[in-house]
Amino acid sequence: xxxxxxxxxxxxxxxxxxxxxxxxxxxAQGRVLTLLIVCPQKDLEAALRTANETSWEHPCRxxxxxxxxxKPVVNAKDEAxxxxxxxxxxxxxGLEIVHAAGDKPVTAFRQDSQLDAEIRFGADAGASEIxxxxxxxxxxxxLNTLVIPLIVADTPVVVWWPSTPPTNxxxxxxxxxxxxxITDASTTPNPMSTFRAxxxxxxxxxxxxSWTHLTLWRAQIMSMLDQQxxxxxxxxxxxxQNNNLSVLLMAAWISTEAHIPVTIVWDANAxxxxxxxxxxxxxxxxxxxxxxxxxxxSDNTSDGNSSKAGKSSSSIKSSDSDEKSVCDEQAWMCTPxxxxxxxxxxxxxxxxxxxxxxxxxxxxxxxxxxxxxxDFNFDQKFVGTKE
Amino acid sequence: xxxxxxWVNPLRDPDDLRLPRIAGPCTIILFGxxxxxxxxxxxxxxxxxxxxxxxxxxxxxxxxxxxxxxxxYFANWAxxxxxxxxxxxxxxxxxxxxxxGIRFAKGTFDDTQAFVNLSHTLxxxxxxxxxxxxxxxxxxxxxxxxxxxxxxLAKSGLTQSRQGAxxxxxxxxxFGHDLQSAEALxxxxxxxxxxxxxxxxxxxxxKETVQNLMAMRFSNMLFxxxxxxxxxxxxxxxxxxxxxxxSRAGYYDGIGAAxxxxxxxxxxxxxxxxxDEPVDFTARNVHxxxxxxxxxxxxxxNLALHTARGQYAEGWQGQEHVPGYLQEEGIGPDSHTExxxxxxxxxxxxxxxxxxxxxxxGKRLGKRVTEIAIVFKPAPxxxxxxxxxxxxxxxxxxxxxxxxEGITLRFGSKVPGSTMEVRDVNMDFSxxxxxxxxxxEAYERLIxxxxxxxxxxxxxxxxxxxxxxxLDPIEKFWATQGQPEQYPSGTWxxxxxxxxxxxxxxAWRLP
Numbered sequence: 001x002x003x004x005x006x007x008x009x010x011x012x013x014x015x016x017x018x019x020x021x022x023x024x025x026x027x028a029q030g031r032v033l034t035l036l037i038v039c040p041q042k043d044l045e046a047a048l049r050t051a052n053e054t055s056w057e058h059p060c061r062x063x064x065x066x067x068x069x070x071k072p073v074v075n076a077k078d079e080a081x082x083x084x085x086x087x088x089x090x091x092x093x094g095l096e097i098v099h100a101a102g103d104k105p106v107t108a109f110r111q112d113s114q115l116d117a118e119i120r121f122g123a124d125a126g127a128s129e130i131x132x133x134x135x136x137x138x139x140x141x142x143l144n145t146l147v148i149p150l151i152v153a154d155t156p157v158v159v160w161w162p163s164t165p166p167t168n169x170x171x172x173x174x175x176x177x178x179x180x181x182i183t184d185a186s187t188t189p190n191p192m193s194t195f196r197a198x199x200x201x202x203x204x205x206x207x208x209x210s211w212t213h214l215t216l217w218r219a220q221i222m223s224m225l226d227q228q229x230x231x232x233x234x235x236x237x238x239x240x241q242n243n244n245l246s247v248l249l250m251a252a253w254i255s256t257e258a259h260i261p262v263t264i265v266w267d268a269n270a271x272x273x274x275x276x277x278x279x280x281x282x283x284x285x286x287x288x289x290x291x292x293x294x295x296x297x298s299d300n301t302s303d304g305n306s307s308k309a310g311k312s313s314s315s316i317k318s319s320d321s322d323e324k325s326v327c328d329e330q331a332w333m334c335t336p337x338x339x340x341x342x343x344x345x346x347x348x349x350x351x352x353x354x355x356x357x358x359x360x361x362x363x364x365x366x367x368x369x370x371x372x373x374x375d376f377n378f379d380q381k382f383v384g385t386k387e
Numbered sequence: 388x389x390x391x392x393x394w395v396n397p398l399r400d401p402d403d404l405r406l407p408r409i410a411g412p413c414t415i416i417l418f419g420x421x422x423x424x425x426x427x428x429x430x431x432x433x434x435x436x437x438x439x440x441x442x443x444x445x446x447x448x449x450x451x452x453x454x455x456x457x458x459x460y461f462a463n464w465a466x467x468x469x470x471x472x473x474x475x476x477x478x479x480x481x482x483x484x485x486x487x488g489i490r491f492a493k494g495t496f497d498d499t500q501a502f503v504n505l506s507h508t509l510x511x512x513x514x515x516x517x518x519x520x521x522x523x524x525x526x527x528x529x530x531x532x533x534x535x536x537x538x539x540l541a542k543s544g545l546t547q548s549r550q551g552a553x554x555x556x557x558x559x560x561x562f563g564h565d566l567q568s569a570e571a572l573x574x575x576x577x578x579x580x581x582x583x584x585x586x587x588x589x590x591x592x593x594k595e596t597v598q599n600l601m602a603m604r605f606s607n608m609l610f611x612x613x614x615x616x617x618x619x620x621x622x623x624x625x626x627x628x629x630x631x632x633x634s635r636a637g638y639y640d641g642i643g644a645a646x647x648x649x650x651x652x653x654x655x656x657x658x659x660x661x662x663d664e665p666v667d668f669t670a671r672n673v674h675x676x677x678x679x680x681x682x683x684x685x686x687x688x689n690l691a692l693h694t695a696r697g698q699y700a701e702g703w704q705g706q707e708h709v710p711g712y713l714q715e716e717g718i719g720p721d722s723h724t725e726x727x728x729x730x731x732x733x734x735x736x737x738x739x740x741x742x743x744x745x746x747x748x749g750k751r752l753g754k755r756v757t758e759i760a761i762v763f764k765p766a767p768x769x770x771x772x773x774x775x776x777x778x779x780x781x782x783x784x785x786x787x788x789x790x791x792e793g794i795t796l797r798f799g800s801k802v803p804g805s806t807m808e809v810r811d812v813n814m815d816f817s818x819x820x821x822x823x824x825x826x827x828e829a830y831e832r833l834i835x836x837x838x839x840x841x842x843x844x845x846x847x848x849x850x851x852x853x854x855x856x857x858l859d860p861i862e863k864f865w866a867t868q869g870q871p872e873q874y875p876s877g878t879w880x881x882x883x884x885x886x887x888x889x890x891x892x893x894a895w896r897l898p
Binding site: 215216218219220221222223224225226227228230233253254257258259260329330332333335337338339340342343344345346347357361363365366367370 | 394396397398399400402403404405406407409411412437438440443444445478479480481483484487514515516517519551
């Protein structure tokens with residue numbers, strides 16, 4: 001069910017929502033959080049689909065904000081309009097200063113400010129309820145006060161920018177209200193530079209989905225190192241798709257947590273993360289996706305490791321499974337003691353799975369902040385030839 | 388760092404809360420692999436664990452059974468059953484990960500050679516899969532087979548672990564049929580396994596709501612202050628099944644509802660409901676509090692008045708006509724086994740003195756439900772007319788264990804309108820609403836805990852013995868009372884159970 005509201009108010013939206021609940025015999029309970037989605041119209045439907053899929057695990061109220069142009073007025077000057085709502089300046093085009101009974105100037109609605117909205121319910125909203133807000137004009141500069149009346153009482157707020165994030169999520173008016181701020185730099189036109197910008201402002205309450213993509217890999221690698229033989233770690237190599245953010249983050253994580261040098265090997269043929277190889281005193285621990293299709297071995301010469309490490313590396317091979325889709329979900333684990341590599345199911349994670357993990361975890365992620373704030377060189381990128 | 392210093396995994400970070408606990412390399416050897424439990428619960432739970440990424444790649448699974456099966460046949464058979472009942476989506480890659488480590492060992496329990504073969508299979512698997520020689524023996528078999536299996540395992544050297552590797556054994560209820568047999572069983576198992584490596588599964592303790600009972604009680608200010616005899620009138624713990632005994636006649640007859648359910652599940656639930664707060668959630672301290680409260684349990688003097696038992700009679704259960712217990716296949720017409728049992732217990736300590744705990748369980752009851760209800764005393768004074776409060780009963784907090792896991796708070800509220808009328812209403816917290824997050828099946832959680840070596844959710848020998856001490860005198864009394872009273876299938880039990888409550892001026896809840 002979809003209800004469209006033109007030139008509406010937050011009060012009308014709330015009361016329509018409440019009426020819908022009553023008429024459908026539902027009580028607005030069990031909404032565990034409010035998920036704010038901020039994106040342009042072109043990314044909206046895909047983002048809502050992801051949110052709907054996630055809603056079966058995390059029933060929430062979704063408020064999608066699709067900001068219209070903040071200055072559709074004929075002659076509004078950007079800077080002037082922006083400055084205007086901080087310190088009202090008389091004479092700014094599109095802005096009226098109204099003198100109330102006292103002599104305190106009051107900024108009135110700019111005439112072009114308008115709120116259109118849409119409420120989606122039931123089959124159109126998964127297990128959640130969706131409010132789409134399309135603010136125009138000056139409203140665009142006040143998104144926080146726009147959504148405050150619509151947030152589910154006494155529950156955490158999560159904000160997700162499925163495409164371009166703000167310059168500093170934690171200082172963004174919507175970001176400031178949120179317990180968790182989710183970005184997805186890989187969807188932006190220039191993922192690397194977006195990501196580097198996010199690194200500089202990162203806090204434990206921010207997270208980029210390129211980090212979430214790594215959870216299963218990190219879990220397997222961490223528990224792989226628990227296996228015998230135990231010996232000090234020396235260095236590591238991370239192989240993966242050219243300029244893939246998750247590859248970079250994997251290297252940064254190992255380097256930050258284990259305090260060892262980590263080399264990145266870019267591989268144009270890889271789809272995402274391809275291999276992680278940790279050199280230890282007693283041999284190599286490897287988790288690799290190498291398959292026949294693009295089974296390329298990385299060099300294993302650094303740090304003068306034993307020949308045993310070399311042997312285990314060459315013994316990694318693809319499964320006999322014919323189905324490519326199955327191969328893609330598999331990885332192979334090899335430790336200095338293992339006779340043959342062991343297969344482990346390591347499916348590529350979907351955006352839904354990643355979002356779901358974020359909504360399931362609302363505590364600050366200190367490790368993420370530590371990794372992106374570390375002195376790891378995030379400027380490394382594939383520049384045509386391998387180092 | 389040198390070899391003698393304890394190994395610290397440089398990637399393990401206590402702040403890294405995203406990373407799940409993954410079991411280390413190991414093999415599970417499943418005895419009774421073709422049984423109901425293995426097919427419907429254990430194999431799917433193992434698959435689901437793997438699918439959630441909680442099992443290592445070097446994991447092995449050996450089925451031990453009588454059938455003349457090859458490894459491949461067993462693997463395909465297992466796959467079929469997993470596909471039928473797994474909770475997470477079936478994923479071919481996950482199955483492939485498991486399938487590489489699946490073996491079948493053919494043999495009977497009395498065949499020494501079979502255990503020698505098992506030991507070879509195990510060694511090969513250890514080598515091929517690099518499972519580090521860690522073995523968990525899951526004895527999903529009747530307790531009568533424990534002694535011989537334990538003996539065979541010991542004889543073939545399977546209970547000996549090489550340095551750095553662990554051996555664990557998992558056993559299912561029943562843990563004996565009285566104190567004496569429980570102690571004998573314990574001696575059998577401890578003669579070949581270290582007491583710390585024995586894991587007794589009570590799958591109720593793996594359920595989210597049961598763990599939440601502790602979370603609720605010990606993480607909130609709201610409940611603990613009223614969790615005592617100043618405010619609580621009595622406690623009702625119910626586990627009702629709508630099923631009959633099905634094909635379990637051989638096991639069930641002679642055991643009965645009290646031994647089958649009260650001795651383990653209900654007494655455990657009572658212990659968790661009534662215990663004081665543990666110092667922390669280590670196995671030792673949780674066990675300490677449970678044992679303390681169980682040792683304070685006292686039986687009523689007159690067992691005839693304060694216990695009840697029954698047998699389901701032929702009748703209609705929902706839309707289905709069902710046979711009575713005595714007509715079930717394999718049950719003699721003179722069977723004295725109860726399919727319904729209700730008992731009243733006292734807990735003699737400061738917190739609970741004077742508060743009765745009523746425990747009941749039965750088969751072929753109105754519906755399938757398990758719950759713990761804390762029923763509070765009436766308000767000391769009601770400043771309303773008697774008419775205004777005639778629909779108002781005592782306040783209750785109900786922990787719904789299954790189905791629809793959650794918590795209900797029951798209290799009086801004014802009925803909208805021009806007159807003052809107070810009626811009871813429910814305030815619900817439902818797991819399904821707030822965390823639809825696919826909560827793991829109890830067996831998943833428990834198997835993972837065994838593999839990780841984390842025992843807080845498993846009852847200890849002492850707890851088992853204490854609960855037999857509670858139940859034994861009741862069983863002894865019932866043995867002198869002849870055949871249990873009949874109750875129509877699909878109802879809430881025999882008349883004597885209602886009379887037992889009426890005698891205390893109380894009534895069973897309608898769950």
